[in-house]
Amino acid sequence: MEHVSAAATLSADGMVTGWSEGARRLTGYPAEEAVGRDARELLAQEVPAGALPALAGTADVRCRDGTVVALRLRGCALTGPGGTPAGYVVTAEPPGGGEPSPAERAFEQATVSMSVFDTRQRYLRVNEVACEVMGRPEAELVGRSLPDTLRDPAQSQGFLEHLRQVAETGRPERYESVTGTSPHDRSHAWVTEMWPVRDGSGEVLGTALAAFDSTEHYWARERLALLNESAAAIGTTLDLVRTAEELIEVVVPRFADFASVxxxxxxxxxxxxxxxxxxxxxxxxxAHGSLTEGTPEASVRLGQVDVHPAPSPLVRAMREGRVYLGRADEPDFVRWVAERDARSSQGRAFRARAHSMLVVPLRARGITLGVAVAVRADHPDEYGPDDVVFAEELASRAAVCIDNARRFARERTTALTLQHSLLPTGMPGQAAVEVAHRYLPSVSAEGVGGDWFDVIPLSGSRVALVVGDVVGHGIPSSATMGRLCTAVRTLADVDLPPDELLTHLDDLVTHLGAGDDNGEVAELGATCLYAVYDPVSRRLTLAAAGHPAPALVLPDGTARLLPVSAGPPLGVGGLPFEATEVELPEGSVLALYTDGLVEDRDRDLDQTTAELCRALTAPAASLDALCDSVLKDVMPEARGDDVALLLARTRALGAGQVATWNVPADPEQVAEIRQAVTRQLIAWGLGETAFITELVVSELVTNAIRYGEAPIQLRLIRDRSLICEVSDASSTSPHLRRAHAFDEGGRGLLLVAQLTQRWGSRQTDYGKTIWAEQPLPPSERSGE
Structure with missing residues (x-):
């Protein structure tokens, strides 16, 4: 059959209004017989009235001689003024009657979905791919409105809006969409190019589109986006378990229906x-998680240890160091599901639906830490090679975060162990103050800091209270803290005043930070508060090196910060430290603390110190209870530093526990002093100590008269021990030596050292004091 093309025009109600020569040649009807007839009369099959889709696609046409021929029909709607239907143009040609043009072949054979619409979004032409996408033949699409052919017009509202804009504005559009985004539906991504179709005069006749299936590119971008998100979502803390939970939160539900670490x-x-x-x-x-609330499909509880045999996919992945990809039709996968079912009946329905899994070893720095498992059951797509690459990259990042958390935990444990070994575990016996303390290590990513505190008994029933803070965190900070703590105890044994002690401590920190023989300089710095309380005089002497001032609560319930000259931090060097001295009523509470208690980025320092003073005045059953309430009321919620708190309630030694004599600079008065001491000891009920005490007093007073300077004073203190003190105005301190056989002197201090528990000397503002302590029976100790 020769290639004959025919054309006819129809009115809006389907009546033939025009007839071409080609139409006459194909059907045998001349124009005078065809025009005015109902177009349905020319068709061999019954069609509904006014159904233009019947004039689209292949249709059987009845010729004038009664024969029936199959013709390929295409219809195009015409509109009149105001958009009212004006009729149709129908073209026809034999199905095999002639070769289609290259343009027609290109349209039909395109590998992308292509469609042509009129300005009212009614189909004019579609190719085979478009028919496959829509799930309908061309005959059911041509002539129908696009919204009428969509499964879910509401979901395609954006697509329709863009197509209308192309028809109205004449500008091309690019539209990206995803269909079937439910985990239970296969998702497809589309990139649709839309452009206007114009006539020779430039008038828009309709629109055309080409839709590209970009599903693979879409999921590749999704995986890349998920990796980028994981960088910020995993490892936000240095808590190992929390890091594993963050990995689960990243992959469920976007990558897996169930996952475990x-x-x-x-x-x-x-x-x-x-x-x-x-x-x-x-x-x-x-850690584990799933789409199902409560994760019933987990056969292993959180915190439970499960032993995995050699054939297990988990062991296999860990030993081989690569991802195991399992699918439902594979024996290893089937055995794994059966083994899980045998362990727990919960989640059996989920495991029955499971169709693929990934087992990814968690390796960091060449060390295998564990394994992560991802399972898909409701997700329609099985895991594939691209998912394996993604899982490897994600697991690698997560493993580094887990290993960082492990290393931090190990270092934190080591630092805490070191710090706890250096901090006082039990307060030493002394009668000057009642103490309570708290130490809370840092919970920040920087690690444990170098905060410390100490209570050091001194001679004369005095006590030293110390609080310090080393710059930095971790093991180096704890080690430096140990050095300083030891140095403070050593200097306290020398009985240095607070300002002089801090000066020596500053020299030590400066020396430690000066570097070693290789020129390596250590970054050292610290703050410290050193206070000495004398229960006899009830005087507190304190000095600070860059440390917060202590708070004082008087017996009347008022609280304030003590005005202390802060001085420079330890290690700065070159600047002096100043001591402050105050007299305290008995029963006063002194609060020494580190800056972690009061420094808060969300609160002003004056505000937090005021809160501290208020918290210290709150009623409490004991100092321990007061410690807890202060921490609860004052400590920042987002604590990023160590906190050390030391509370001390002052006591006083009354006149009944202290005896004082002014000693004339006359050796003949020593015997009278001895007698006075004996009388005082008998009055205290300590007559049995009189012999040793007389020897000690005789030696110390004689030395003061012979080698010291007036005025000379003798003081006995009845505390937990019997303390004998002799003071004079000379700054020269005696020293212990062993006398030779023919020496006339030199044995006195050796005798004192042998007869007493301990002895020593300290410098005062007016000279020196030589002291010695004798033990007392427990029943005679003060406070017992």
Whole structure:
């Protein structure tokens, strides 16, 4: 059959209004017989009235001679003024009657979905791919409105709006969309190019589109976006379990329907040496999650240890160091599901639907830490090679974060152990103050700091209260703290005044920070508050090196900060420290603390110190209870530094526990002094100590008269021990030596050292004091 093209025009109600020569040749009807007839009369099949889709596609046409021929029809709607239907133009040609043009072939054979619409979004033409996408043949699409052919017009509202804009504005559009985004539906991504179709005069006749299936590119971008999100979402803390939970939150539900993280036990125990991979590997479940609330499909509880045999996919992935990809039709996968079912009946329905899984070893710095498992059951797509690459990258990042948390936990444990070994575990026996203390290590990512406190008994029933803070965190900070704590105790034994003690401590820090023989300089710095309280005089002497001033609560309930010259931090050097001296009523409460208690980025320092003073005045059953309430009321919620708090309630030694004599600078008065001491001891009920005490008093007073300067004073203090003090105006301190056989002197201090529990000397503002302590029976000790 020759290639004959025919055309006809129809009115809006389907009546033939025009007839071409080609139409006459194909059907045998001349124009005078065809024009005015109903177009349905020319068709061999019954069609509804006014159904233009019947004039689209292949249709059987009845010729004038009664024969029936199959013709390929295409219809185009015409509109009149105001958009009213004006009729149709129908073209026809034999299905095989002639070769289609290259343009027609290109349209039909395109690998992308292509469609042509009129200005009212009614189909004019579609190719085969478009028919496959829509799930309908061309005959059911041509002539129908696009919204009428969509499964879910509401979901395609954006697509329709863009197509209308192209028809109205004449400007091309690019539209990206995703269909079937439910986890239970296969998702497809589309990139649709839309452009106007114009006539020779430039008038818009309709629109055309080409839709590209970009599903693979879409999921590749999604995986990349998920990786980028994981960088910010995983490792936000240095808590190991929380890091594993963050990994689960990233992959469920966007990548997996169920996921779990199991770690080797040595990782959680913060051991330094990794455990070898044996034939059977015990793993502890640290995190899991799923689409189902409560994760009933988990056969292992959180915190439970599960031993995995060699054939297990988990052991296989860990030993081989690569991802295991399992699918439902594989024996290993089937065995794994059966083994899970045998362990727990919960979640059996989920496991029955599971169709693929990924087992990813968690490796960081060449060490295997554990394994992560991802399972898909309701997700329609099985895991594939691209998912394996993604899982490897995600697991690598997560493993580094987990290992960082493990290392931090190990260092934190070491630093805490070191710090606890250096901090006082029990307060030494002394009668000057009642003490309570708290130490809370930092919970920040920087690690444990170098805060410390101490209570040091001094001679003469006095006591030293110390609080310090080393710059930095971690083991180096704790080690420096130990050095300073030891140095303070050593200097306190020398009985230096607070300002002089801080000067020596500053020299030590400066020396430690000066560097070693290789020129390496250590970054050292610290603050310190050193206070000495004398229960006899009830005077408190204190000095600070860059440290917050202590708070004082008087017996009447008023609280304030003591005005202390802060001085420079330790290690700065070159600037002096100033001592402050105040007299305290008995029963006063002194609060020494580190800056972690009062420094808060969300609150002003004056505000927090005022809160501290208010908290210290709150009623409390004991000093321990007061410590807890102060921390609760004052400590910042987002605590990023260590906190040390030391509370001390002052006591006083009354006149009944102290006896004082002014000693004339005359050796003949020593015997009278001895008698006075004996009388006082008998009055205290300590007559049995009189012999030793007389010897000590005789030696110390004689030395003061012979080698010291007036005025000379003798003082006895009845505390937990019997303390004998002799003061004079000379600054020269005696020293212990062993006398030779023919020496006439030199044995006095040796005798004192042998007869007493301990002895020593201290410098005062007016000279020196030589002291010695004798033990008392427990029943005679003050306060017992």
């Amino acid at each position: 199991d770690l080797m036990e040595w990782v959680l125990d913060t051991q330094d040496a990794p455990a070898p991979l044996m034939e059977e590997i015990p793993l502890r479940r640290v």
